[in-house]
Amino acid sequence: NAGVTQTPKFRILKIGQSMTLQCTQDMNHNYMYWYRQDPGMGLKLIYYSVGAGITDKGEVPNGYNVSRSTTEDFPLRLELAAPSQTSVYFCASSYSTSQETQYFGPGTRLLVL
């Protein structure tokens, strides 16, 4: 199993550009999550999904959109990139029960200039 994979690893965007961060998991997890991590900070939840076709906002959703058309994929869309979106983005997935850990992808480092 590859686990959780993310692409790209690193990207530089200009202010106002858009992009999609890709996330795929092959563990048949129902739950998937997008986090951002700023330097010296913990992880902040952007969006999450409890299954295909179901998404919900986390703590910091502004400026982002998501979709979940399949169990495996959970892309994160940035529209009109801003310098405040410079961060490291992690995708994670888990089984449905509360005692299950979340498994993280390797992250995407995004720089908005």
Add this chain to the structure above:
Amino acid sequence: QKEVEQNSGPLSVPEGAIASLNCTYSDRVSQSFFWYRQYSGKSPELIMSIYSNGDKEDGRFTAQLNKASQYVSLLIRDSQPSDSATYLCAVNDPGTGNQFYFGTGTSLTVIP
């Protein structure tokens, strides 16, 4: 808003010593508690999970949970330089998609 508090450190211990990492949380509803290790530039990886009051041991790691005091800790015995990393405490919210709330992490340096 659920709060998870950790001492940011940095915490430095000599090789072979015990490192003690602490975490408090605000929500009594939380049922599951996790410690993740994050090396610089890498993603978090699970070290320990604990669900019941008391101690849980796994090799050199011991997690301690006190739900009445809303406190969870991680002890690392016989600390090694490879343990140098940031340790993130996470608590779950079982009512909303098993959301996790993370502390800001404690930076640990083990000095050879």
